[in-house]
Amino acid sequence: MSVDEVVQARSIADSAIATMRRFEIPATPANYAIWFEYHAGQSPNLQRTIDVLISNQANFNETTLQDLYATFFSSDKEVQAVREISVHALQTLQEIVGVADLASDDAQQFGHALRGIASKGLGESLGNLKSLIENLVQESKSMAGRSEYVGIRMRESAGKIEALERNLENAILDSTMDGLTGVANRKSFDAIIRKSAGEAMNSGDDLSMLMIDIDHFKNVNDTWGHQTGDVVLRHLAKTLQNAVRGGDHVARYGGEEFAVILPRTDGPAAVSVAENIRLALAREPLLVELTPPITPTTVSIGAACYDPGEPLAEWVGRADAALYSAKRDGRDRVEFNECQS
Amino acid sequence: MNARVDGEVASTAISRLCLLVDDSMLVRKIARKIFTGLGFETDEAENGQIALEKCQNRMPDVVLLDWNMPVMDGLEFLKSLRRTAGGRAPAVIFCTTETDVEHIQKALANGANEYLMKPFDQESLVAKLDMVFFCK
Numbered sequence: 001m002s003v004d005e006v007v008q009a010r011s012i013a014d015s016a017i018a019t020m021r022r023f024e025i026p027a028t029p030a031n032y033a034i035w036f037e038y039h040a041g042q043s044p045n046l047q048r049t050i051d052v053l054i055s056n057q058a059n060f061n062e063t064t065l066q067d068l069y070a071t072f073f074s075s076d077k078e079v080q081a082v083r084e085i086s087v088h089a090l091q092t093l094q095e096i097v098g099v100a101d102l103a104s105d106d107a108q109q110f111g112h113a114l115r116g117i118a119s120k121g122l123g124e125s126l127g128n129l130k131s132l133i134e135n136l137v138q139e140s141k142s143m144a145g146r147s148e149y150v151g152i153r154m155r156e157s158a159g160k161i162e163a164l165e166r167n168l169e170n171a172i173l174d175s176t177m178d179g180l181t182g183v184a185n186r187k188s189f190d191a192i193i194r195k196s197a198g199e200a201m202n203s204g205d206d207l208s209m210l211m212i213d214i215d216h217f218k219n220v221n222d223t224w225g226h227q228t229g230d231v232v233l234r235h236l237a238k239t240l241q242n243a244v245r246g247g248d249h250v251a252r253y254g255g256e257e258f259a260v261i262l263p264r265t266d267g268p269a270a271v272s273v274a275e276n277i278r279l280a281l282a283r284e285p286l287l288v289e290l291t292p293p294i295t296p297t298t299v300s301i302g303a304a305c306y307d308p309g310e311p312l313a314e315w316v317g318r319a320d321a322a323l324y325s326a327k328r329d330g331r332d333r334v335e336f337n338e339c340q341s
Numbered sequence: 342m343n344a345r346v347d348g349e350v351a352s353t354a355i356s357r358l359c360l361l362v363d364d365s366m367l368v369r370k371i372a373r374k375i376f377t378g379l380g381f382e383t384d385e386a387e388n389g390q391i392a393l394e395k396c397q398n399r400m401p402d403v404v405l406l407d408w409n410m411p412v413m414d415g416l417e418f419l420k421s422l423r424r425t426a427g428g429r430a431p432a433v434i435f436c437t438t439e440t441d442v443e444h445i446q447k448a449l450a451n452g453a454n455e456y457l458m459k460p461f462d463q464e465s466l467v468a469k470l471d472m473v474f475f476c477k
Contacts, residue, residue: 045446045449045450048449049442049445049446049449052445052449052455052456053442053445055468055469055472056440056456056457056458056465058440058458063441064441064442067441067442067443068442071442071443071446194458194460195438197459197460198438198458198459198460199438200460201365201367201368201371201438201459201460201461202365202367202368202438202459203365203367204365204366204367308367308368308371308460309371309374309375309460309461309462309463310462311462311464311465312460312462314462
């Protein structure tokens, strides 16, 4: 590389890293490749596609990043290598099965799981997958001829593959879920707001939002400690989940703030749901025996309907304003913000 | 009649025509309000087929195009349009709830000038219009 090329590459690298930071994108080799290409300016299609995503304030989540990688780096050797290895692994296993004369069930299950993973085309896990399969091939080969042992080892390996699949599913879930309460986290909720509003814009159906804030939560943490605070948070999350229907969404919006999205629900119905939440909390027996005794949780709730065509930030802002009014007017109540149109 | 897009004042004898192609009445209503407020003349079509007919009668300056519609969807309309319109081809802004890389790629590859994700508002739509009319 010439000095100019080195300097230029360095400048591109700096831009790539700055952009990845800006969009909170994990600095994996695959993602780095995407953003380096973007800033290098040699791939107009990649650039235009990413510019569309940026200008629409899209979330650069796992799926989008994987799709970008698969679309623009698809003739990539790593993916091919993994496919070759997994095909090779399958063939080797089939040979072993033939030699060991095993009952076909275990081997089929193992081969099926292996094929399942190989065909998913995982992004960052390619490295892990590659070494896992190489290990499996290695182990299987060295066990050839020792039939019961092969049977046991194959079952163990099948177990490893299942664990890997489960870990991947959990990893995908975790990035959208709030760890403490099990409801959606803030990041995934922003995506939910966009999706619900987009659908409401198309269908013309009503759409409402509730902003829920625990009253005097700081006092709970100060008086009884953060563990009790966590119990209160989990209890509220559970109450919210029970108060809503299947198509509704509950999220932890902030430390002690929750949000609920209610599709096909107008203002009066949303207020009704909010009142039910308030009543459900009031009806609950005391959570735990504490000294001093803890009073039932109360919440302040702000409600607002989506007005199609209004900026999403405005809709959220109106729900927040209603919440603020509820707090100001004495807490433990529901207030509704009418849209101006 | 003066047509104004974000600061530029262009005096034109005939105002620019925007064709709103979407099977949702509400989307057309919202878009119509924004475009009219910007000084555009508007026309509407609820699917790609009707949109093509409208273009044959009078070619618009810009098309706001939904993806999923009955009879003929947005992509088919766009392909037809690009085949037949030649030099008079309007600017096309896809406007859809489809937000994945594959849809964006397909739209751009088939000649969309811009891609606007729903839900949109005045600001996001004007931003796309600016891209189309100033950077075309």
